[in-house]
Amino acid sequence: MSTPAIERWTTERIDAQAPDAQTTRAGLKLAVPDRWPGLGVSEALLWGLCQGSGKKPYQVCVDLSGPAYKCSCPSRKFPCKHAVALLHLWSQGEVEPAEPADFAEEWRRRRADRATKAAAKTSRSERSAEQRADAEARAARREQRITDGLADLDRWLGDQLHEGLARAGTHRRDELRDMAARMVDAQAPGMATRLTALADVSDATPGWPAAVVEGFGMMRLLTRAWQRRAELPEDVAATVRSHLGVPVHVEDVLAGPGIEDTWAVLGMRDSKEGRVVARRVWLLGRRTGRWALQLSFAANHVALPADLFPGQQVEASTHPYPGRGQLRCALSSQREPQPLSWQPQPVGTAAARVAWRDAVALDPWTENHPVLVAGRLAVDDSGSYALSDDDGALPLVGGLVGLRRLALAAGRDDLVAFGELSTEGLRPLSVLDGGRVRSL
Template structure:
């Protein structure tokens, strides 16, 4: 079956404190029947399952794909993982789930479906969509670069105006000048720089010594503008860093086409951040042999569930593809 997770690792999966507490309550063998766990095969992933007695006539059918992890439960909860999945995993972590040759019938169908869907996801894109128009793509990229170039020229002038007018003016002006400059950068398709400019009022409001910190931010932005002007002359890794800070998109396909770092990756920790429209998750990894650090970013819109496959404290042997950068980190 492989290495069991610790109770702390299971608790880290809980979507909130109330779910964690309810999961601990259900982590008792007396509420379960039909428990089992099996290793992964070509037909199904490694999994743990069980039937949890509830208030209704029929027990809840709970299955966890521990290689994902992914969860399925017949309960009506909209939380992932639900309290039943957490309780089941706590039983498994305590060694209270017996090993089995294969999954129970109620678990097998869902597990096989996951294998089939994963296989289909690896298939090439339907050729009926037609070949990519390389010339059209090149023209679009050229138009974007022209817009970005113009936006950065305008940003350079704006930075000069801010310094020439004196830093004290930033405190009096409030958010409006920064928001206007950021909006122009969005129009120029430079979202990375736009987000940076939008964060500058926070520097102004950061307390004593803010003028020096604001001047440092202006200097770094000016350096980025000048680096972009000489993008073609920069070493490829440094050019990739400049493009990333400006906000050029990098396709997942191009990253996966690059070399992979094979290692045993330990999940060091994770952090979730939320705004009105998006929830992001940052997961930090470290390779035990290479010492390489990696940051895995995932995003979810309203009502969607974040990827929970990387559990703090666990480790996995895997290939990691890093985004191009002078100091590669994002995976």
């Protein structure tokens, strides 16, 4: 028996807390009661003593409501394998309710104190006129740097086409990376990401000239849009800023209007972007039918937020980030997530294509768009998988392993998949069966 108020986490949810696969495996291996001379849970506070190689056992605490972690081990990973193991033990029912150990109680008290202080600080954080002026000056300087950087980029793009793409050959990769570094200096990291991605297109890539020309075209469009941002509608200008990587303070987002709803968590995807891992959590409003994206970033060896997990629903307000066609949001007034018991209505492949076209019309630089689509697993002559219906077939992307997972998780060929649309097709992230979401 463990804490009755909090539902036990699934293995997948625990795995999502770990900063890397190594910690996942090590945590699972450590999740044997013999290694834990002390264990207990009190409401959302979970603690344990884990016997390591030293004399003194490690003191491990987890706040399930955060979640938040603390361990006395020297690991730089966060959460460490001990915290992951403790979660496994709790989820297996190996942790009995008990009065918190002293070290756990102390950690809870300190966290509560810090939270109180932070709340007080937030309430006093109204910026002065001087601070606002400084911020505006900084923003103006940044805009100028971006303007100058993009002008350099535009000239460079023109030079590349004038001289001919074939000329650069193997040097193109280095030149693109150099230019990406200059864009970072120019405080336009979004453009740097585009250049870095294009550097992966080598002369051995089939159809590379067309891919490079299109990549240049999208950067040109972004540059042009920036140069004319004053003439653009405010939401389009915000979209341009977001794709260039101009930061938006979450406080400013939360200050905007929120959309209250019960948000179904339908999919999650982690991707590595340089030294940073990005986590996309896709939400669908049960009443509003709106899509929302919770996007988080973390450095290597530090876990991403995992308070929301596919198969849950949560009462919350979503505050959209500025920009036309932007689905990214910040959450407020978030309640404790509950298991999802709802089967949203899927669309067919034709509607999915329309949804993607509309998404590109709103935001030409968008990389993906969520969709819930019904269809039948199919395969084409090239050996590629697709999701088909009477209106056609939508290519499935995500590699052989991902598609095998889809076929196994669905349990049948007729399925409802949630995933991200892109120009390549649908990247399935989960399958829905009744009210159940199976994450891939």
